[in-house]
Amino acid sequence: MDLIANLATGFAVALTPANLAFCFLGVLIGTLVGVLPGIAPITTIAILLPFTFTLPPASAMIMLSGIFYGAQYGGSTTAILVNLPGESSSIVTCLDGHQMAKQGRAGPALAIAAIASFFAGTIATIIIAVASVPLSALALKFTAAEYFSLMVLGLTGSIALAHGSAVKAVAMVLLGLLLGLVGIDVNTGLPRMTLGIGELGDGIGFVAIAIGLFGISELMIALSRPQDRTLLSVALSQLWPSRKELKDCLPAMLRGTAIGSILGVLPGGGAALSSFASYAVEKKISATPERFGRGAIEGVAGPEAANNAGAQTSFIPLLTLGIPGNAIMALMVGALMIQGIQPGPQVMTAQPQLFWGVIASMWLGNLMLVILNLPLVGLWVSLLRVPYRILFPAIALFCCIGTYSISNSQMDIGLMLLFALAGVFFVKVGAEPAPFILGFILGPLMEENFRRAMNLSRGDPMVFAERPISAALLVLTALLLVVLILPAVRAKREEVFQE
């Protein structure tokens, strides 16, 4: 069978000592940047890109992709232990993972995060191997109309997902939308709301916002509270989740893997959106949704599986079509080009050793990550046991370096600090930053695709209803809205969020 022969080719490449070493180096660096809040994998990959010039193409890709999915593992450790998302995709893990840690179940929370990630990683690797060809065909069916409808669904979903007042969630989405529109409007080429500042032409940097809102502002809030040292002296004697917990988690992991695998393939999807979607689904279908936000282990397992699956399947459009689905994949395109390989449909046939080698290395990398994360959790914990007076300035410094290094712009640091203050304000008034971030990311994409679809249909709005995938997505959105508005559901939702 072709698949087996292909995988054999892949493992032959990935198992050479040099490539194993690069894979290990990648996942180790990935775990480190994942654990440390404020350093994004994209920053790390950007910084390390020049060093891959001299490596063979397969080794370079194996190491760079290791950093990316390794960060998904590491991010959850920090999320659970200190309630700081190491990565944007770990924001959701904070919700229940940190609650578990507070209840003295940090060990099982970390273990289930690693197990779910490995589980999803294994399945996602198989999916990439088996389904990369048909899946990239599906992604190509998405035109501007479908993207618009997908974004509408995503934004509506983010309101459903939010804690507390739905009005505040809508306000946060709108604020995110508004700030997302800063910069050059793709459809006219004109700058909007840039105040004449050239650096704002490309919009407000996502990294500056994310690090400000989730990194620095968390430090400030943590400092405003008395230090909760019990949290850091978590006994890790009981690492393994109970048999019952594992059984509870299995369906969540399966659903998370499925959601992540699908969203990962779509451009603009990937890890962060996958984890949000998975959490929303788990909460919706749970028999006891009130446990969510209070240490539900499924609330850790589902999103962790989803973000890892999403991180890995986002390689599908890149490896099969040469089309980067997100900013990190765009850097990977650069890495391939440096090697003189034009990413595209021909890579699979012209460079089978590269293509299958990278896929095989993903599974090996996931295996290494479990080994790095489970027995070494103690080590990562001790990294976080460093006193706040040392840890916080160090994190703040890393946040600054990470933000600055994206485009070597001092203004980004200023923006980061501004959003740190905004983040503190949001927390004080009880408004969640997650819908804001989704509005910020999805809003401009929604506008861009809406106007492109209208441009292509020469102004006929029926295009959104006539295309079947788009119509289906809009119907789903309508259903979600009805569910949100129904008085019975609303009462129940508010009851759930009463704290």
Add this chain to the structure above:
Amino acid sequence: MLTRRSAVAGLSAAGLPLFAPALRAQAFTRQINLIVPFAPGGTSDILARLIGPRLSQVLGQPVVVDNRPSASGNVGADFVARQAGDGHTLLIADAGTLASVPALFKRLSFNVKTDLVPVGMVSFSPYLVAINPQVPATSFAELAAYDKANPDKLNVATSGVGAVNHLTAMVVGKHFGIKWSAVPYRGGAAAVRGVVSGESNVIFNGAIATLPFVTQGQLKGIAVSGEKRLEALPNLPSFKELNTPVQDAGSWQGIYASKGTPPPVVSRLNEELNKVLAQADIVAKIRELGSDVRANSPASFAAWMDKAMVEWGEVVKAENISLDG
């Protein structure tokens, strides 16, 4: 600490003012910053990281690649325009884009002609004109016939409003009597995706990025810009054969220094750049990137810029595009 500047100041104070310019012309005394006005991973960035280390060898100072990304590359170009004219800050950028910005932006913070000094051209990569295979045409003439029979159906995907591939598509379309509407995307990769998926149906884009889709049959090649045909697609006519306007449209990469850089420093930089561009492995690498080395002299690069500024200025005026209101 005794720095170069304090040494020069000391010498000047000691009554040796004439010594300073000579010192400046010959020696590179500290780190040289090579500014890339785009994010890492693009053509300019890849070339910078390829050439940087070799320039460093011949100039005897570290050459550090510094990305200062923004739309159209204006922020990076503006930065270089404001640096001291001593040859220690260089810009590597798409020369065609740089030649078009004075017409596109009425309030540009720098003057392309006077604030940047052309050092030398690096490479040229032609545009491959490709269409979605669902459009039944194999040439510009057939596209024009299709457009007549099916008005308002053709959409040309561009990398952004005012991008060189947008300007080229409009002026070439007009030449063949094709009325397509321009659909802007966020960059070339997204534009290619738009044509492969069929939402748009024509694209003028870098040959290297578009070629795999053409050889795999997901896109159909129509023509290639520049003087000669592509080796990989010998059946496609070149713009020169078709006698189109803007025949040398494509991606031209060049290196610039800051205003006031003394001519001896510029010629030394040009000399060393051309030595690097003559190295066999650099030529091969640039070829792998789908480009050809096009080394020249500062004077012919400056003449090229002048011609391009006039040419693109006319297209921008005819299309009535303005990027700052």
